Amino acid sequence: MQNMPTLNGDAPIIIAHRGASGERPEHTLAAYELAIEQGADFIEPDLVLTKDGILVARHENEISGTTDVADRPEFADRKTTKTIDGTEFTGWFTEDFTLAELKTLLAKERLPELRDANTAFDGQFQIPTFEEVLDLLKLHQAETGNRIGVYPETKHPGYFAGIGLPHDKPLLSLLTKYGYDGRDDPVFIQSFEVDNLKLLKLNTKVRLVQLVAGEGGPPDQPALRYADMVKPDGLADIAQYASGIGPSKSMVISRDALGRLDKETGLVTAAHRAGLEVHPWTFRRENYFLPTDFVSGVSPAGAGDLESEVRRFVAAGVDGLFSDNPLQAVAALKPEPAE
Ligand code: G3P
Ligand code: CA
Numbered sequence: 001m002q003n004m005p006t007l008n009g010d011a012p013i014i015i016a017h018r019g020a021s022g023e024r025p026e027h028t029l030a031a032y033e034l035a036i037e038q039g040a041d042f043i044e045p046d047l048v049l050t051k052d053g054i055l056v057a058r059h060e061n062e063i064s065g066t067t068d069v070a071d072r073p074e075f076a077d078r079k080t081t082k083t084i085d086g087t088e089f090t091g092w093f094t095e096d097f098t099l100a101e102l103k104t105l106l107a108k109e110r111l112p113e114l115r116d117a118n119t120a121f122d123g124q125f126q127i128p129t130f131e132e133v134l135d136l137l138k139l140h141q142a143e144t145g146n147r148i149g150v151y152p153e154t155k156h157p158g159y160f161a162g163i164g165l166p167h168d169k170p171l172l173s174l175l176t177k178y179g180y181d182g183r184d185d186p187v188f189i190q191s192f193e194v195d196n197l198k199l200l201k202l203n204t205k206v207r208l209v210q211l212v213a214g215e216g217g218p219p220d221q222p223a224l225r226y227a228d229m230v231k232p233d234g235l236a237d238i239a240q241y242a243s244g245i246g247p248s249k250s251m252v253i254s255r256d257a258l259g260r261l262d263k264e265t266g267l268v269t270a271a272h273r274a275g276l277e278v279h280p281w282t283f284r285r286e287n288y289f290l291p292t293d294f295v296s297g298v299s300p301a302g303a304g305d306l307e308s309e310v311r312r313f314v315a316a317g318v319d320g321l322f323s324d325n326p327l328q329a330v331a332a333l334k335p336e337p338a339e
Helices: 029-037 073-078 116-121 130-144 157-162 168-177 195-203 232-238 267-273 306-315 326-332
Strands: 013-017 042-044 046-049 055-057 080-084 087-091 188-191 207-212 244-247 253-255 261-264 320-323
Touching: 013 029, 013 326, 029 042, 029 130, 055 130, 055 168, 130 168, 157 195, 168 195, 188 195, 195 207, 232 267, 244 267, 306 320, 306 326, 320 326
Parallel strands: 013 042, 013 320, 188 207, 207 244
Antiparallel strands: 046 055, 080 087, 253 261
16 A cells, blocks of 8 residues: 555555453463464563563553463562552562563453453463564564564653663663664654653664643653653654654544544644654554444443544554554554445
């Protein structure tokens, strides 16, 4: 598909957000494998570190919501309270476990109320290391010739650097080992923080993406607000170190008072003008997450019309999008059947 309203005219990329996490517990090899089968262009591991400095795929370093750690008596004394990026969390933290210890834990569904079917997979899968994720991609390429991209997010990089477990060296080392180290390789590194992206810019040719949200600002930059970073001057600053931004969906198309998709905000146009790609998050099929115009039925867990939501964003010119449901996101890029 060419001549799209993207920055380079190509079709938008589909990024499997935490794998096909709408259909398998997130950040498991099973979730990533399914995403690849469903046609995702990239898979997204969020990355945190173990006590022995190994990158593992978890959305946050507190792991009670996505593993069975709370049910494991041998780790009861690891439960603790920490303040991370200004917020207090009580639970179990990856940086307090060696990789060997973490490997004894088993993943579970984060959203059982919305994704009851996924609970059938609870207790079946381990926490993958980043290297295991890269191995999965390498195996897929060897078997099919198809090279899948990887879109790692450094989670809490300032916090981890502060406890002596920085992301950058193991991340770049593994990306280089697996051949994801050039500007044209299918890899983006993303972060909500700024300094780690600027540091990475000095040490890699890999494309970088500045994540931005509708509220707040980067945890490592108290003086900065995301709302200002997406104004023209802010976008020009980002373009000095990144090749794209990853905004929340509503920063691209707002919603009206009834929760329906409303107007394009102009962010795609402004970002493209600054030379930046735009990869919004997160596209999910459950009614709970959808704009009300695409809801189907009354159950929050029911599946609505994700394809139509995706098509609206594609028409707005996004260059890629993060989805928990790559099957539907990929389908939305195909031409609609003639009536
Ligand atoms: O990385 C894009 C999107 O995943 C950001 O939000 O919290 O799901 O990592 P989060
Ligand atoms: Ca992420």
